Amino acid sequence: MIEADPKANLLRYLQDARDALLWKLEGLSEYDVRRPLTPTGTNLLGLVKHTAGVELGYFGDTFGRPFFKRDPPPWWYTEDAEPNADMWATxxxxxxxxxxxxxxxxxxxxxxxxxxxxxxxxHVPWWPEERREVTLHHVLVRVLSDTQRHAGHADIVRELIDGTVGLSQGAGNIPPGDRIWWENHRRRLERTAREADKG
Known part of the structure; x- marks a missing residue:
């Protein structure tokens, strides 16, 4: 069935990405959700913190609906925060x-x-003046693509932690195979990469 409402379509895919991102935290220790697994420190809880800030800014501040009205925003959400403060949890x-x-x-x-x-x-307050004016459609597409990108980061980080893969619990969207099959597959890819590099 074709979805007639473009807004509902965009929101559905955004929610899928949100859910996938949170699923990647399930069953992990505090250490595992926080530990950096790339040279730039990418970690699961930091990805969630970052995407929370993205949504608060783009769907709040941009449209005159700030989330932090009465209470001051957290330290990492302010202009004075250190670089990358929203990408990890203290x-x-x-x-x-x-x-x-x-x-x-x-x-x-x-x-x-x-x-x-x-x-x-x-109006996106942190963008250059000449580009600040945006539509809700533009912001929805931007946040959707950003969230999907970070859900992809989370896929890889979670696989590095304990081998868990897939879009969501029960929807692996990856070919079936046991540990031995995947080890053989990975060795085959490694051989192929080395062969290609000799050429």
Whole structure:
């Protein structure tokens, strides 16, 4: 069945990415959700924290609906924050706090999306003046692509931690194979890469 409402379509794919990102945290220790697994420090909880900030900014501040009205924003959400502050969690920031903020960001974003038409205009305060004016449609596509990108990062990080792969629990979207099959497959790819490099 073809979805007739473009806004609903975009929101559905955004929610799929949100859910996939949170699923990657399930069943892991505090250490595993926080540990850096790339040279630039990519970690699962940091990806969730970052995407929470993205949604709060783009669907809140951009459209005059700031999330932090009464309470001051967290240290990492301010202009004075150190570089990359939104990409990792301090020992004092709990997983529950960050996941909870992300879910609140969804609710706030979904309110903006429901309230405004796709051609509604907003202003991205942190962009250069000449590019600040955007439509809700533009922001939805941007946040959707950003969230999907980070869900992909989370796929790889989670696989490095414990071998868990797939789009969501019960929807692996990866060919079936046991540990031996995948080890043989990986060795085959390694051989192929070395052969190609000799040429």
């Amino acid at each position: 020992a004092d920031e709990s997983r529950e706090e960050i996941v909870g903020l992300y879910r609140q960001a969804w609710e706030h974003a979904d309110g903006t999306i429901a309230q405004l038409p796709l051609d509604a205009t907003g």
